[in-house]
Amino acid sequence: MAQNMPKAAPKPCNYPGCGVLVRDGSSRCSKHQREAWAKPTTATKRVTGRRLQTMRAALFSSNPLCVECERLGRVTLATQRDHIRPLAEGGTDDDSNVQGLCHACHEAKSLAESKRGRQRAQWGAQ
Template sequence: MPPASLRPCRHRGCKALVRGGGYCEAHKAESSNWSKGEARKGSTTARGYGYRWQRLREFILARDCGICQCEECKALGRVRIATEVDHRVPKAEGGTDDPENLRAINADCHKAKTGREGRRGQVGRRG
């Protein structure tokens, strides 16, 4: 089998050529390693988001009429389509999959909330 052809480094503006289409030596730190991290976490079923969760997720989205229920959207009177389900109290902080602890949420709102929760957890570990 012939070796992989040379392709430009994936870093914007870099003209270095690499085999297989990744990053050159100067930019290899930009590789996300996403698939390696995801493999370490286990499948969605192994993490507790299997068939039962998918059914519960559908129920919550229908219950909330597919509208984001986050505090910010409610406070601003903003209507955004919800495509995800959020734990009001995160599971890492003792929250459960009880429907009272779940709400429909917009993907961008969910990402922002998860980021705030992550920073809150980091602050506690530093001190």
């Protein structure tokens, strides 16, 4: 087998307006490479380990139901410790900024937060 075989079939660079064929299996040509993601130095440090488990247990014992489902008249157990105002948007990791959500409500809220984050990044890059 030849050593100079391409890794993938050539396809156009996915940078808007660029049609250069990319032959290395990536999605961008050498002119339009994405910068590697790095956590911002200003990012809030997350609570982990035993301290987080203790905080989760306290939250679920004091309010075992999903607050969003309760608001909608449903009764569902909370399974996720959620930041009301996300840490990425300036929220804190204290008891006044956390709530219990079920998996489905947490997933929906996280998707909306992720979309806002992508929009912030897009507007910030322009």
